[in-house]
Amino acid sequence: MFNPRSVAPFPTTAWSMVRAAQNCDSPAHLAAMNRCIAAYWRPVFCFVRAKGYAFHRAEDLTQEFFLRFYERCWIARADQQRGRFRTFLLTILTRFLADKGAERAPRQEVFDSRLVAVSALMSESERSFEPPDNRTPDEIFMQQWAQAVIAHVQQCLEAWCAQQGRPDWYRMFCEVYFPSPGGPRVTQHGLADRLHLTRDQVRYGLEEVNRQFLELLRAEVAEQAGEGVDLDTEIQELHSLLGT
Secondary structure, X not given: OOOHHXXXXXXXXXXXXXXXXXXXXXXXXXXXXXXXXXXXXXXXXXXXXXXXXXXXXHHXXXXXXXXXXXXXXXXXXXXXXXXXXXXXXXXXXXXXXXXXXXXXXXXXXXXXXXXXXXXXXXXXXXXXXXOOOOOXXXXXXXXXXXXXXXXXXXXXXXXXXXXXXXXXHHHHHHHHHOOOOOOOOOOHHHHHHXXXXXXXXXXXXXXXXXXHHHHHHHHHHHHHOOOOOOHHHHHHHHHHHHOO
16 A cells, blocks of 8 residues: 655645746756755656666666756756656656766765755665566656655645644544555544544544545646646546556
8 A cells, every 4th residue: 555654745746846947047946956856756766776777876877867957957848738747757767867878977966065865865665665577667657756646645635634723634534545554444433433533523524634635636636737638537547557
């Protein structure tokens, strides 16, 4: 089962972030690029690992890719009217790996002084990541993107529940819809007994949070999609990538 807390979140939605980063002469460009790195480094890293590179080499190549992306302002080529940003990024990444050479040594000092270092974003789940045998690198990249989208939506949902003064609603929602791997199945009756609530209170809270989750998800997927993309089709693809 997908654990959203193990995934690096999107600090902001995709195309708004891209537009902020596309003016390479703007004072805001560097901050937007750092948000882009924080948002997309995990799909990139997992793609590189799935290409057969060992952990440390994949970490170096991920960092070098984003350095080239920043220094050459590749993000300026992205166009929302021409489709998804994730597809654009994957195309650039594939070309980068195909053209790699001995000169692509990591330049850590650039990240230390300007860009967020990939090593600072890694958790134990990334250090122990092993690509599954039944998935291609492209599929792994897209699956990691989908997981990060859900993680960002859940962060927004948690903030919404806190604003309503009902952080318990968020905990209930996660226990029911995103249970821990291997954990027992949670029922509304069980939640009601444990939280000293009525079943109607639990059902109402779950309905409210689920409604808000779906609204946030549609808004996020709409921002991720390019011009003219069918939103329902995008959400179906998201579910397919997550295996839900």
